[in-house]
Each structure stands twice: as C-alpha cells, then as structure tokens.
Amino acid sequence: MNGFGTLDAWVGRTIGLDRLPTRDDIEAYQLRCLNETIAYARSQSPFYRQRSDWPERGDLQDLGDIARFPLTTPADLVRNDPSLIALPMRDAVRLVTIPTSGTSGRQKRLFFTEADIEAIVAYFEHGMATIVRPGSCVAVAFPAQRPDSVGDLLMRGLARLGALPVALPVDGTLETLVGALRELQPVAIAGMPVTLGAVARLMAADGGPSLRIETALVSADSVSPSFKAALAVVWGTEVFEHWGMTETGYGGALACEAHDGLHIREGDLYLEVIEANTGRVLPAGHEGEVVVSTLRRRGLPLIRYRTGDSGCIVETRCHCGSILRRLRLGGRIGEPxxxxxxxxxxxxxxxxxxxxxxxxxxxxxxxxxxxxxxxxxxxxxxxxxxxxxxxxxxxxxxxxxxxxxxxxxxxxxxxxxxxxxxxxxxxxxxxxxxxx
Ligand SMILES: [Zn+2]
The missing domain is CATH 3.30.300 (GMP Synthetase; Chain A, domain 3)
Known part of the structure; x- marks a missing residue:
C-alpha cells in the first residue's frame, strides 16, 4: 500500500488488533457491533422499540442475517415521531444537532454524542492521511464556521494528522475565492465538485498566475470525468472522490490511488445494496440502492437506512492492497x-x-x-x-x-x-x- 497512511491499519486498531486486519477480523467485528447496535437501539430508541415489524429473534447469526430487519427511510428521520434518538433526555446536553442542508422546510435532524463526533474526526484524520502529507497546507472549501459542521470537523481531522488546514471564504464571490487560493498556494484542497471546478476554470481564464495543487478531495456530489480532467489540466491535480452524507456521519467511502471504487468506512458502517422496488438484498457486483447501518453510533443509530444513492459493492481485492470493501457509485443525478x-x-x-x-x-x-x-x-x-x-x-x-x-x-x-x-x-x- 502506497498511501501516506493506511485506512486498513486504522481499522485494525479500531478493532483492537496490533496487526493489519483480515476479512474475518472485520466481519466478526461488524457482526458484534451490529448485534450491540440492534440491542441498544431496541432498548433506548422509541422508534426502534415501537416498530411492529421487528423480527422476534433480535440477534444476528451472520452479517447476511440483517436482511430480516426492516428498512429505515429518510421519511422516518424527518418525522422523528416516534423519535429515533437513543439517549435518555437527561443526557441531551451531550447531543449535537446537525440539520442537513435542504430546500424544503422539513429537515432531517441527526443527533451525535461527543463520542460519535470523535469517530467522525478520527475518520477524517485517517482518511485524509492517505492523500495529504503532514506539514502540507490544505485549503478547505466547505463551510467551516459553525462548530461541528462538515468543514469544521474536516479541519479538526486535518490538524490532527499534522497538516495545516485553512478555511477558504466560500460565502463570498468566486473571484474572492480565487484570490485567496493564489495567496495560500495549498498543496491539497477539499470541497464540492462545483466549487473546485468553477475556481479552477476561472483561474485558467483570468490570466493570473497559475497554481499547482497535488491532490483534491471532492465530496457531496457526483463527479464527472470532465470535472476530473479539468482539475488535472488546470492545477495538475489527482482527484480523490469521497461518498458520504450527514446520515453516514459525513464520511462514508473514499477513493484510493487505484481509483477503482471507494473504500468503505468499515470500522463505522455496514453497507448493503438492495433492489429499490422489492427491498431484496443484492449480491456484490450488482447495482442497487445503498443501505447503511451504523456500527458504533449512539446518539441516533441507523439500522438499514435507505440512502437513496445507487451503487454496487465490490469485494475483490483492490490494486492498492487494501482489503476494505469498495463502493462503486452509480448515477446520482436522476434517471435518464x-x-x-x-x-x-x-x-x-x-x-x-x-x-x-x-x-x-x-x-x-x-x-x-x-x-x-x-x-x-x-x-x-x-x-x-x-x-x-x-x-x-x-x-x-x-x-x-x-x-x-x-x-x-x-x-x-x-x-x-x-x-x-x-x-x-x-x-x-x-x-x-x-x-x-
Ligand atoms: Zn484501493
């Protein structure tokens, strides 16, 4: 493995091993975590406690056994009645509320404990360590002002790995952003594809000094081949795609140097792919809707949550050497x-x-x-x-x-x-x- 750090080693430490994990190690750990999550959710969360379609036998014999459990939907999160929150009210002071962005008034509300937040920062630290060297300046083009916002947590993760993160002014004009980037001259950048694409293209068009940015983390939207090519042409950048959403604890899956699918955050998430119409679980390699279960989350555990995103799971070993399963994303901007x-x-x-x-x-x-x-x-x-x-x-x-x-x-x-x-x-x- 050539990354500047490796996610496999980190997952091994998360599991409690002092060596690289095997698939058996990871699957035994995930089974244990899912059984704990199911028991915890059933006893602590009104939503899971009151589900009438819950199977009688609550523990899983193997990972595939989770298919016996009902799916959870975004509508359940929006309604939050009965509440999905799994902490007694007296602990509510430790909860952090992060509304997801959305145009409709009704928002999904996610609740994270301090430990849940810590798991997100740790993922950002170890994920970014695969594409950013300690000591390098990293421009963050996500909103980072609000505590516990995605930009803020990413900055905390980057600082922990020894990088020098700087938040870009993303609430102003494109010209301001271009000026800030030229002054900063970062080695790496993180942001949404639209933001980075527009900044790169304006820089190429305005006749000002050019810039070299080695790596870019792009997230929160689908990435087109022409977008990757534009960043390579203008900045000489290698683009690393990331998939995640607030529900997954921001992080979800991250590309490696092989750029053949995104390695899943298997220490914190268990992913399935289902046929959208029937709910039937699909085998690896078949494209369908991505369904996620959280492994360690306590504030608001998700069990078989329908993400609405399509993709397939790849189980063959990656050229980068990692044994973490991969997610290959399908179309994300509408049916033909x-x-x-x-x-x-x-x-x-x-x-x-x-x-x-x-x-x-x-x-x-x-x-x-x-x-x-x-x-x-x-x-x-x-x-x-x-x-x-x-x-x-x-x-x-x-x-x-x-x-x-x-x-x-x-x-x-x-x-x-x-x-x-x-x-x-x-x-x-x-x-x-x-x-x-
Ligand atoms: Zn890989």
Whole structure:
C-alpha cells in the first residue's frame, strides 16, 4: 500500500488488533457491533422499540442475517415521531444537532454524542492521511464556521494528522475565492465538485498566475470525468472522490490511488445494496440502492437506512492492497429521460459534455421530457463565444448528438443571468418528466 497512511491499519486498531486486519477480523467485528447496535437501539430508541415489524429473534447469526430487519427511510428521520434518538433526555446536553442542508422546510435532524463526533474526526484524520502529507497546507472549501459542521470537523481531522488546514471564504464571490487560493498556494484542497471546478476554470481564464495543487478531495456530489480532467489540466491535480452524507456521519467511502471504487468506512458502517422496488438484498457486483447501518453510533443509530444513492459493492481485492470493501457509485443525478422514439438521454452525459468545454466556469441544466421536450443550459463564462462551443459539443457528441439532432427536442443555451451561483452547492441538473 502506497498511501501516506493506511485506512486498513486504522481499522485494525479500531478493532483492537496490533496487526493489519483480515476479512474475518472485520466481519466478526461488524457482526458484534451490529448485534450491540440492534440491542441498544431496541432498548433506548422509541422508534426502534415501537416498530411492529421487528423480527422476534433480535440477534444476528451472520452479517447476511440483517436482511430480516426492516428498512429505515429518510421519511422516518424527518418525522422523528416516534423519535429515533437513543439517549435518555437527561443526557441531551451531550447531543449535537446537525440539520442537513435542504430546500424544503422539513429537515432531517441527526443527533451525535461527543463520542460519535470523535469517530467522525478520527475518520477524517485517517482518511485524509492517505492523500495529504503532514506539514502540507490544505485549503478547505466547505463551510467551516459553525462548530461541528462538515468543514469544521474536516479541519479538526486535518490538524490532527499534522497538516495545516485553512478555511477558504466560500460565502463570498468566486473571484474572492480565487484570490485567496493564489495567496495560500495549498498543496491539497477539499470541497464540492462545483466549487473546485468553477475556481479552477476561472483561474485558467483570468490570466493570473497559475497554481499547482497535488491532490483534491471532492465530496457531496457526483463527479464527472470532465470535472476530473479539468482539475488535472488546470492545477495538475489527482482527484480523490469521497461518498458520504450527514446520515453516514459525513464520511462514508473514499477513493484510493487505484481509483477503482471507494473504500468503505468499515470500522463505522455496514453497507448493503438492495433492489429499490422489492427491498431484496443484492449480491456484490450488482447495482442497487445503498443501505447503511451504523456500527458504533449512539446518539441516533441507523439500522438499514435507505440512502437513496445507487451503487454496487465490490469485494475483490483492490490494486492498492487494501482489503476494505469498495463502493462503486452509480448515477446520482436522476434517471435518464425519454426523449421520444423510444430513446433516452441521461442528465449525467449532458453534465459531462457541458463541463468538458474549457470556457465553461459554472452552469445549470434543465432536461425536459414529454410534449415540451428540451434541453436548457445556462452557462457562466468569461467569453460569450463559449455558448457556441457548448452547442457544438452537445450536437456532435457521439451519444447525445444524434439524439438531440434527430428527435423533436429544443436546445437552448444561454448565459447565466441574475445573481451568481452560490459556491457550495450540488450541480444544478434539473430533470422534468413531462407528459407524453
Ligand atoms: Zn484501493
């Protein structure tokens, strides 16, 4: 294993071994933790206690046995009635509330104890140690002002491994961010794909001094091939993808140097993949919905929580040498839409084509099916001629081109107007399924 540190060694220490763990070690540990979590949740959390579909025999004989237990959904978290929280109220002072970002008023509320928070910081420390050397300056492009926010916890993890984390001003303009980065000259950077992509592209376009950033951790949104290529071209960066959400305790799975799936955070999470319609557990290698159970979490344990993300689990040994199972993510920005004549187009492809055009700094896409089938792309660019480059790229792409040219689909490409895009957000890809 070549990383600057290894996650396997850390998982071994978490389990209580003084050597690298084997698969048997990890699975025995996970089985023990799941049995503890199930018993703890059933006795401490009103939600799990009152579930009527709970199996009679509560302990697992093996990991696959967890399929007997009911799934938990995001709706359960939003409703939180009965509450999923598993601590007596007198301990509530030790709880930390972290609302997830969302546009609807109803939010998922997650509760972490101090020990739960500590597990997150430890994961960030050891995960980042695989891509960042001690002593290197790391720019953090996540909001980090609020205590226990993702940026704050990442900064704490980085400081612990001996790196020098600096929070970037992500609540201002893109130009401010570019200026801060040029002053800082970090060796590594962490942020959402949209933020890092826009900063890199503006830097390439504005004629200012260039920068070399060795590694980037990108998280909280899907990553397109053109995004990875843009960072490689502009900064010479190797992009490491991360998957996680507030429910997984931010961290979930992290790419290694082999870039063939993301190694799962197996000391804290047990992942399954199910068929979304039936709930049936799928074998390794089959794509479906990712379901997560927490292994050590106490504030709000999750048992078989449906993440809504799709992917498959890879059990073969990775070229990097790690034995940790991997998650290979599937499409994350909407189902392909029907564009007529029995054909379909995925937002993922359009997203990749648009950002592959070098003049594009940021953009939003709307893809509509049905009677008003069409594609609308608004781009942020320093050069209005980029509009024609984007049109050309779309109409001449080997897959999207013939579709857009042959079916009755309007293609409108314009300059983004109105207030500038917020810096920290997911990509704006809207898919509208219209009536046929
Ligand atoms: Zn690997």
């Amino acid at each position: 839409i029907a564009v007529g004549e029995g054909r379909s187009l995925s937002a993922e492809i359009v997203d990749d084509i648009v950002f592959a055009v070098p003049g594009v700094i940021d953009f939003s896409i709307q893809l509509r099916s049905g009677r008003n089938a069409g594609l609308t792309v608004d781009i942020l660019t320093a050069d209005p001629r980029t509009i024609e480059d984007v049109r050309y790229a779309l109409l001449h792409h080997p897959i999207a081109g013939p579709l857009l040219q042959s079916v009755k689909m309007s293609v409108a490409i314009g300059l983004a107007s109105g207030p500038s895009f917020p810096l920290c957000r997911k990509r704006r890809v809207t898919v509208v399924q219209g009536e046929g």
